Amino acid sequence: MATAAPCLSEIPRDTLQAQFRAEVLQGLSQPRKAIPARWFYDRRGSELFEEITQLEEYYPTRTEIGILTDRQDEIGRAVGSGRVIVEFGAGSATKTPLLLDAAAPSAYLPIDISGDFLRDACGPLEDSYPELPIVPAEADFMQPIAIEALLPDGMEQEQRLGFFPGSTIGNMEPRAAIDLLRSMRETLGPDSLLLIGMDRVKPRPVLEAAYDDARGVTAAFNLNLAARINRELDGSLPLDGLRHRAIWNDRHARIEMHLVAQRDIGFEVCGRRFTMDEGETIHTENSHKYDMRSAATLLLGGGWEPLSTWCDEDSHFMVVLARA
Ligand code: AVI
Numbered sequence: 258m259a260t261a262a263p264c265l266s267e268i269p270r271d272t273l274q275a276q277f278r279a280e281v282l283q284g285l286s287q288p289r290k291a292i293p294a295r296w297f298y299d300r301r302g303s304e305l306f307e308e309i310t311q312l313e314e315y316y317p318t319r320t321e322i323g324i325l326t327d328r329q330d331e332i333g334r335a336v337g338s339g340r341v342i343v344e345f346g347a348g349s350a351t352k353t354p355l356l357l358d359a360a361a362p363s364a365y366l367p368i369d370i371s372g373d374f375l376r377d378a379c380g381p382l383e384d385s386y387p388e389l390p391i392v393p394a395e396a397d398f399m400q401p402i403a404i405e406a407l408l409p410d411g412m413e414q415e416q417r418l419g420f421f422p423g424s425t426i427g428n429m430e431p432r433a434a435i436d437l438l439r440s441m442r443e444t445l446g447p448d449s450l451l452l453i454g455m456d457r458v459k460p461r462p463v464l465e466a467a468y469d470d471a472r473g474v475t476a477a478f479n480l481n482l483a484a485r486i487n488r489e490l491d492g493s494l495p496l497d498g499l500r501h502r503a504i505w506n507d508r509h510a511r512i513e514m515h516l517v518a519q520r521d522i523g524f525e526v527c528g529r530r531f532t533m534d535e536g537e538t539i540h541t542e543n544s545h546k547y548d549m550r551s552a553a554t555l556l557l558g559g560g561w562e563p564l565s566t567w568c569d570e571d572s573h574f575m576v577v578l579a580r581a
Contacts, residue, residue, distance in 0.1 A: 273370070278490055278527060284539075285531050291540040292482060294428050294514075295370070299485050303374050305478040312474060314466040317424055318351075320574040321454045325355040325422075328567045328576070333359035335565055335578050336450055340418040341366060341408065343445060345398045345425075347378040352422045356452065357386060363415050364390040364408060368398045399436075401443035417449040424456035424574070427511070427545040431555060434545075438559020442581050449581045451561050456574055458546040461505045463573075468503035468512045468544065476501035479514050482541055492526040502538070510551065514542040552577060 284292040310318035338361035347369040369375040372395040486492040515538035561579035
């Protein structure tokens, strides 16, 4: 197996660790405790997320793959060939090849905050696409990124196609989602396209089962955040005193994940003392779901005009193509 190219523009470990520390301490100090979902994804968290994507109850991954497979030709015609594909998040072994095959890009540039995961994802792609320039970049794609400096010579001016599958956009509050879409527009430049996966609103039991599976993998994923705080921030959160909960919030059209205190608990993080009363929660994730109208409103707010939408036959998930 080929070794993945080294990641360009590495984020210094210290910077990430300082951000993790600051956001956890700030989140635990609020009257309603909350920690941003992006901190789920250390190596263990990323492995657990991969396991979630294989679960019977977790429909988004297989449904999106189904759409990308069944509509590959149509998507290929709509995006055209020869663009530079910029994937926001490490390339997934199953989804990325479907787009690489459909769009015949001139280069592939995956951006992810986790260099380890990025390297793991790029190795197999380099084996399968030996002719394709693959340029992994470890970076926080919430901010605009000057990708010209990363692209092979002569490709700086190629038109770009952003790829943001998985409905990861749904993990952001609408305002942050709009900021991210704008930032992607800036990263991708004029005349660019964006192919984005968005999960749809559906009956509550389907949604709640997807985020609270029978095998407890999602519970382990949620609890790993507490374990990560203990490992990396000298924490003493009692894992046996916290329980995973996933609930549908109809007003905000989102699934919320929480860690609920099973009894009154006290713990330390980085030498600071915190307490939780029985029943109090740490809000760890939002996963917003969309209908056609809310999806279009969000994209337009972020500077993207929807061109085409592809759905599965149960209308569980949609893949939207939009232009800058
Ligand atoms: C990454 N993201 C789109 C997943 C979701 O469905 O919101 C994260 C996840 N959380 C629990 N299960 C999956």
